[in-house]
Amino acid sequence: MTFRRRKLAIGGLFVALVSLADSSGAAEVIKEPLKDDFLRSGVMARLLASFDAHADAARKWYVDAFHGRPVARETFDRFGQSLETDRIVSFTYEYNRDGNAMTHVYHGRSGANNPWRALPSSRRAAPYASYFSRVSADTVVWNRERLPAGRDAERKIARQIERDIRDGLVSSGGTLRGFSSAAPCGACESALRTLSDRWGISVRVTHYVEGGSAHRRFQNFRKQYIESIYAALNGTSLNRPYAASSGALPLPTCMRTSQVEVAE
Amino acid sequence: MRSTMKVVTAAKACVPLLALLAASVADARSQGLIHEEFIRGDHHARWTLLSLKRAGQGGPTTRSPFHSDEVWRSEYLETPDSIYSDLAAPVALAANEYIPRTGNPREGLAYSEGTGLHPTLVWPRSPRVQSDESGSFPIDAGVNRMIAWNLGLYKALPTDMRKVTSQPFGLYHVEPFDDNARFNLFKADIGPDILEKAMALSGAELSTLGAQLALSIATLSRWSDSMDDPERYGIRRATLAHFWSATTLADLTEQDLSYLADILRMELTVAQLGVPPGDINGAIAIPTPLRVARTAAAWHGSRPGYSACHTDGSHDPGQAGLTPERLDRPICFLDATDRAVYRWYRARRATELAASPDDFAHFDQAARLIAHFADVRPVWAGAYADEAADWAVHAEIIEAQLVATQTLGSMASDEAGFLRMTTRANQRICRSREP
Numbered sequence: 189m190t191f192r193r194r195k196l197a198i199g200g201l202f203v204a205l206v207s208l209a210d211s212s213g214a215a216e217v218i219k220e221p222l223k224d225d226f227l228r229s230g231v232m233a234r235l236l237a238s239f240d241a242h243a244d245a246a247r248k249w250y251v252d253a254f255h256g257r258p259v260a261r262e263t264f265d266r267f268g269q270s271l272e273t274d275r276i277v278s279f280t281y282e283y284n285r286d287g288n289a290m291t292h293v294y295h296g297r298s299g300a301n302n303p304w305r306a307l308p309s310s311r312r313a314a315p316y317a318s319y320f321s322r323v324s325a326d327t328v329v330w331n332r333e334r335l336p337a338g339r340d341a342e343r344k345i346a347r348q349i350e351r352d353i354r355d356g357l358v359s360s361g362g363t364l365r366g367f368s369s370a371a372p373c374g375a376c377e378s379a380l381r382t383l384s385d386r387w388g389i390s391v392r393v394t395h396y397v398e399g400g401s402a403h404r405r406f407q408n409f410r411k412q413y414i415e416s417i418y419a420a421l422n423g424t425s426l427n428r429p430y431a432a433s434s435g436a437l438p439l440p441t442c443m444r445t446s447q448v449e450v451a452e
Numbered sequence: 453m454r455s456t457m458k459v460v461t462a463a464k465a466c467v468p469l470l471a472l473l474a475a476s477v478a479d480a481r482s483q484g485l486i487h488e489e490f491i492r493g494d495h496h497a498r499w500t501l502l503s504l505k506r507a508g509q510g511g512p513t514t515r516s517p518f519h520s521d522e523v524w525r526s527e528y529l530e531t532p533d534s535i536y537s538d539l540a541a542p543v544a545l546a547a548n549e550y551i552p553r554t555g556n557p558r559e560g561l562a563y564s565e566g567t568g569l570h571p572t573l574v575w576p577r578s579p580r581v582q583s584d585e586s587g588s589f590p591i592d593a594g595v596n597r598m599i600a601w602n603l604g605l606y607k608a609l610p611t612d613m614r615k616v617t618s619q620p621f622g623l624y625h626v627e628p629f630d631d632n633a634r635f636n637l638f639k640a641d642i643g644p645d646i647l648e649k650a651m652a653l654s655g656a657e658l659s660t661l662g663a664q665l666a667l668s669i670a671t672l673s674r675w676s677d678s679m680d681d682p683e684r685y686g687i688r689r690a691t692l693a694h695f696w697s698a699t700t701l702a703d704l705t706e707q708d709l710s711y712l713a714d715i716l717r718m719e720l721t722v723a724q725l726g727v728p729p730g731d732i733n734g735a736i737a738i739p740t741p742l743r744v745a746r747t748a749a750a751w752h753g754s755r756p757g758y759s760a761c762h763t764d765g766s767h768d769p770g771q772a773g774l775t776p777e778r779l780d781r782p783i784c785f786l787d788a789t790d791r792a793v794y795r796w797y798r799a800r801r802a803t804e805l806a807a808s809p810d811d812f813a814h815f816d817q818a819a820r821l822i823a824h825f826a827d828v829r830p831v832w833a834g835a836y837a838d839e840a841a842d843w844a845v846h847a848e849i850i851e852a853q854l855v856a857t858q859t860l861g862s863m864a865s866d867e868a869g870f871l872r873m874t875t876r877a878n879q880r881i882c883r884s885r886e887p
Contacts, residue, residue: 220684222685225685227718227722227724227857228674228675228678228679228685229675229679229685229686229687230675230685230686230687230688230711230714230715231685231686232718232722233686233711233714233715233717233718234686234714236714236717236718236721236831237710237713237714237717239831240717240831240834243834244834247834247835280707289690291705291707293707293710323710324706324707324709324710324823324824325706326705326706326707326710327706327707327710365683365686367686394684394685394686405722405856405857408856408857408870409721409831409832409856410831411870411871411874412831412832412834412852412856412874413831413832413834413835415871415874415875415878416832416833416834416835416836416878417834417835419835419875419878419879419881419882420835420836420882421835442836442837442839442840442881442882443835443836443837444834444835444836444837444838
């Protein structure tokens with residue numbers, strides 16, 4: 189079979205580059221808005237990966253905090269809101285060490301990683317970081333409850349990379365490729381610029397634009413994940429026995445159990 | 453070392469990826485009759501979104517315009533309970549129309565919301581209009597074919613095509629694989645070179661994960677080939693290079709495997725919008741889970757000793773299994789529907805993943821593949837047990853994904869419509885464990 193090269197038509201894409209550079213060869217920071225990629229790019233793939241890693245931890249915390257019991261829709265909506273609105277980012281840091289090309293991936297999320305301490309009827313669960321699954325040896329899912337100076341996803345990642353450089357886990361002078369579900373805030377850009385200046389790291393961030401097709405699709409997909417948590421734990425209108433009970437129950441048959449290992 | 457910030461703004465040329473309906477509908481369009489914000493060829497999305505609009509305009513007691521998966525199957529399959537069923541009369545095939553293409557059905561066909569329970573098809577240049585009383589299915593055979601194709605009700609080599617294999621398959625070569633692979637790979641839109649390499653890396657013990665790997669590589673290749681500046685869109689060409697130069701799985705880095713798994717997750721999540729994923733003569737893509745299943749079938753169907761089909765592609769009743777989950781009696785992949793092959797794939801995958809480490813020639817490498825690919829799931833199934841994937845090719849789930857993915861123009865669903873479709877899919881999954 190002959191595969192014909194097909195030119196991608198990017199309709200409605202408006203690119204604005206914000207670059208930081210000078211004649212001395214400083215690293216640069218580039219910011220690129222993306223309205224739609226027609227599902228032909230790695231941006232959505234990386235953002236879904238980051239969201240999946242964080243939502244998976246949230247799901248396990250939720251099951252643990254409520255003993256697998258169904259909860260009122262209002263309570264669930266409070267749980268789902270931050271998952272639905274927090275900015276999701278994924279950064280890939282490439283650098284050289286001893287002549288070898290190395291890569292680290294950092295998945296981040298804005299806001300507090302565990303914003304649900306005060307949900308009604310929830311119990312004290314395990315430390316939030318324990319609900320995260322290991323993605324791979326070179327992939328870091330930002331999972332700490334204690335926040336650095338701010339709650340911005342990019343700031344968390346910048347601080348983490350800085351920490352990793354100081355700890356000798358990664359080397360400075362590499363390139364950082366980032367994807368974000370929304371435009372970075374001013375403080376986020378500032379944090380990335382500081383990282384770039386201090387450690388000679390080139391930074392390039394592509395972010396979805398609110399109102400664009402790509403952003404809307406991403407929102408739809410994460411809402412679907414959140415709704416699957418509710419449906420799996422509460423049942424659906426056709427599966428009410430779960431919702432009708434107020435006592436602790438075994439997990440409904442459609443709830444994923446293989447990774448709910450944080451029990452009592 | 454301080455730098456100055458400069459702003460460079462570049463307006464990218466807007467090239468129309470989404471072909472609109474043909475000019476022949478201009479008159480009807482001017483009358484507000486036609487919705488045109490669709491990709492040509494994706495009639496399943498059109499039908500679903502317009503049905504959703506109809507549903508939203510009814511009161512709480514209004515009947516649902518949506519068909520359950522069972523109803524679609526009953527309408528489109530001649531013998532719905534058979535995995536070797538031919539298509540029924542509403543989707544009767546003409547040999548040269550077997551494969552739904554982006555240009556089919558004819559361009560003059562258009563839609564109106566209508567006023568009844570179901571969408572209305574119109575042919576602006578002719579008096580033919582699907583009235584509200586004409587039934588709850590499209591009256592156009594081409595539209596029906598496209599929906600049946602999307603729902604996995606087609607075979608790899610349909611009965612009507614067995615004597616006309618020179619078109620469109622004639623130029624589709626799949627060396628070193630045989631005809632059993634040929635038609636399966638065509639449906640999967642996976643190149644034989646990718647399949648051969650992926651299976652060499654995954655090993656026979658994990659052929660179903662090898663098929664997933666092949667799908668990810670094919671997707672990455674497509675992205676890479678279609679972009680002038682792949683790096684801008686987060687496309688890692690290095691992973692492709694690593695794949696093609698690899699002799700064992702150890703030659704793929706953790707980041708390569710992680711990246712490929714991310715691509716697979718995305719492809720399992722989205723519903724294609726009528727745009728062919730690669731180059732299979734403009735054919736509409738079948739859903740990703742079916743592509744993965746057909747890829748695995750291509751490989752298994754070419755293995756020595758596989759004998760379930762006659763030479764003309766029909767199943768051999770003396771050899772072929774009738775229940776896809778019975779792996780000891782393989783089904784005829786060419787004659788079986790895409791859905792049946794998916795059932796076989798799911799069973800085969802579960803068996804492979806349940807194997808003992810002692811069963812693997814190189815378990816250390818197999819473990820890496822398992823770690824990255826065994827638990828990749830579409831985002832809509834985030835909280836569900838693994839069995840939820842069994843539902844992935846059912847109408848309720850496919851239509852929910854069509855709505856979630858379709859965000860174009862005025863036909864994009866509103867929040868209520870989107871949630872309605874998502875809830876419908878969730879009801880399907882949580883209501884029963886048996887697809």
